[in-house]
Amino acid sequence: MAKPNSPIRLHVPEPAFRPGDTPDFSSLDIPAAGSVRRPTVDVSPEEIRDLAYGIIRVLDDAGAAVGPWDEALDSATAIRGLRYMMKTRVYDQRMVMAQRQGKTSFYMQCTGEEAVAVAQQMALQLGDMHFPTYRQQGLLIAAEHPLEELACQVFSNPGDVLQGRQLPVMYSFRDSGFFSISGNLGTQYVQAVGWAMASAIKGDSKIAAGWIGEGATAENDFHSALLYASVYNPPVILNVVNNQWAISTFQGLAAGDSATFASRAHGYGLASLRADGNDFLAVHAVSRWAAERARCGFGPTLIEWVTYRVAAHSTSDDPSQYRPQGEASAWPLGDPVERFKQHLIGRGVWSEELHAKAQEQIETEVRQAVRRAESLGTLNSGSKPSIKEMFEDVYKEMPPHLRKQRQQLGV
């Protein structure tokens, strides 16, 4: 033991594995599927403090749905969920290829995290509002938003409803309950709380869902959001997607060595759950629980989704520089698509043949949608969004100084 008055050293957390190491997650504490209890939705936050340290899981290693969080989701809905996840992944692959071909400047995949967005969207209702980050494209796909419109946004072509103003993947689709993505990390989290406060002020029954990555929980806005959520008790779900990596920064630099992200809620007296983000059924059940709690007026729930960012942060990133190659396949919670597929096969409602056929259908559907988008142009081909439009929507009505600048540009 160090003696008092010996030199004190700064503690700088380090991830367990770096390039060249063999990743080994055997020390990660993963409770057995079905072992975490399911409280009633009116439970007081202090009664479930332990749930911020466990991991709620429904699918066991053999793919069976077990335990109190199993909702016995009907097979038609479950298959729909699987297809949305598959479609999200195919779309991501297609758009990365398009970026490599120079058709857009930038793209961000959500590989390995599809269940989190898809299953939560399916657990919420039309009229609810998500305040997403850039890795929740699954929300739009599960809302059946036309894929072509997503691709047009990525290509910044004349079909882009945002007129080429926003970085690719920073979608905004109000009618699909998808708030405009800023690109500034964390800012939307407290806005989600404000939207939910407005719903409560108006006596509405709609709820908001805020989204943030574990890295951005370090931002002030995360803490402001938890503060306002705790003070006004609005109907909001506060999602923390812990995919382990914020570009090259491992999760320990946002949480420290000993806390979970779910436990951040405890200082604010908020209900908090921690769940397996790669388990479709767990995401659906936990999201439904939080949505019901919010809709019944029992207030906010923070949920930490434990998952893994399989792909690079973005097309501008090279993860081999900072994490071991095999880390994704060593990740002990597996792949959400594969796990759910096995579950449905085990249920007897799905098969390898049906899966292969669905994959083929989805690939065709995505290819056709992206082609239709491409036919309107890409970032580097075809016509660009109207230059005149660049000056619109800075204000509702264009003030004289902007009108003058538009004239100077000659449009």
Place this chain on the structure above:
Amino acid sequence: MNMIEAIRDAMDIMLAQDNNVVVFGEDVGYFGGVFRCTAGLQAKHGKHRVFDTPINESGIVGVAIGMGAYGLRPCVEIQFADYVYPAYDQIASEAARLRHRSNGQFYAPLVIRMPTGGGIFGGQTHSQSPEALFTHVSGLKTVVPSNPYDAKGLLISSIEDDDPVIFLEPKRLYNGPFDGHHERPSIPWSKHPLGEVPEHHYHVPLGEAAVRRQGSAVTILAYGTMVYVAEAAVAETGIDAEIIDLRTLLPLDMATIETSVKKTGRCMVIHEATLTSGFGAELCALVQESCFYHLEAPIERVTGWDTPYPHALEWEYFPGPARVGSALKRMMEA
């Protein structure tokens, strides 16, 4: 009415007229604000419409943006303009750009009120004039009323406006038209014609300046407290200046400015904020762009010094009538 009552009256009318209007901020609810601007509003309109917030400015503006996206029309108070910096990211990156980046799907119809300026021995944390930090951000409107009549009409226009409005209230003007002569007894608004405020709903439109004094020798561009400092300096020097109260800094009423400077051939810009990169620099640039061949003298700026606002030496910092007067004389000799 004094300016506090006029501002309160505007919020009261808007709360009654539009049930999407909500008012909140630190000490704003039960207590009614440290300057009393919201006194009685919670009792009248209910705690779901008028309420206190935690001491967290980025949260105040952040939740207001979310409420705006829902369809409410928040009018929030930052207790002092000096406290707005924690909210700056939410204002500059979010509220200001939401309409543009979402192509009009979402927008932020907010008013962010804040007392500004010095002269109350507030030291460096209760005296600042940060208007240039907002006029520099595209997507924001910035308003500075100088009297109770305008304050009410401009605030009603701001609350009804669908863009985010920064509403800076010169705190030294709350109780009377202060002209910088701190050694003299203060004059109440009841003795000033612009202290007469109609009880009904009315607009003072955003983007329209007011000519406070017609003159032929020089144009003085002023806003907030500096309007009265200009009036005092003109009275004391006898120089026939035209005094323009800008009222809205953005959008700016360039037509009124241009007409006046072309008539007088001289222009002085005054503000209480620090000099370098202040809003005065923008005014100088705009005036020389549009009126260069009409100018008979260089444009003068009289502003606060580029130092923090000093507590014990605030009258040495404040650009009072003596400094404005000697600059006026210097200009007329050029």
